Amino acid sequence: MTRRGWGAAAALVAVIGAAGWIAAAQQAPDEESLTFLGEPVTIAQLELGQEVYAASCASCHGETLKGQPDWRRRNENGRMPAPPHDASGHTWHHADRQLFTITKLGVSAIVPGYESDMPAFEGILSDHEIAAVLAFIKSTWPERERGFQARITAKEGGGS
Numbered sequence: 001m002t003r004r005g006w007g008a009a010a011a012l013v014a015v016i017g018a019a020g021w022i023a024a025a026q027q028a029p030d031e032e033s034l035t036f037l038g039e040p041v042t043i044a045q046l047e048l049g050q051e052v053y054a055a056s057c058a059s060c061h062g063e064t065l066k067g068q069p070d071w072r073r074r075n076e077n078g079r080m081p082a083p084p085h086d087a088s089g090h091t092w093h094h095a096d097r098q099l100f101t102i103t104k105l106g107v108s109a110i111v112p113g114y115e116s117d118m119p120a121f122e123g124i125l126s127d128h129e130i131a132a133v134l135a136f137i138k139s140t141w142p143e144r145e146r147g148f149q150a151r152i153t154a155k156e157g158g159g160s
Helices: 003-025 043-056 096-105 127-139 143-156
Strands: none
Touching: 043 127, 096 127, 096 143
């Protein structure tokens, strides 16, 4: 092969490699291929989720997902403070479908009669935005918590 042939081959390999890197970059940046409701999570979805979380959730659950102080102790009104969504909380103990239902329809959709200060986001956020927020939250969990939550989600039949 001539120098020109080798140069063209090298350029082709570089283009194919770059295309593969771009395609991989469009997926969530973790080795387990983060999913929500059985669908792969993309970088664009995580960015949207982070934006929507900051605008709609952070005022109660904290900018860094730490929740409200004393989140395990009832407020004066008898309701529980907003829990953390990081690994120190219990969000990762719930399947994807359950988290989606709680966010969209409120806690009482899962626990009938339960009163919570958290609003139902139906009519406020689209299903796409809710899924993006929950995918963003999941993306912040350490591998151990993500794995546990993925197994619960699979067991419940809601994808991982």
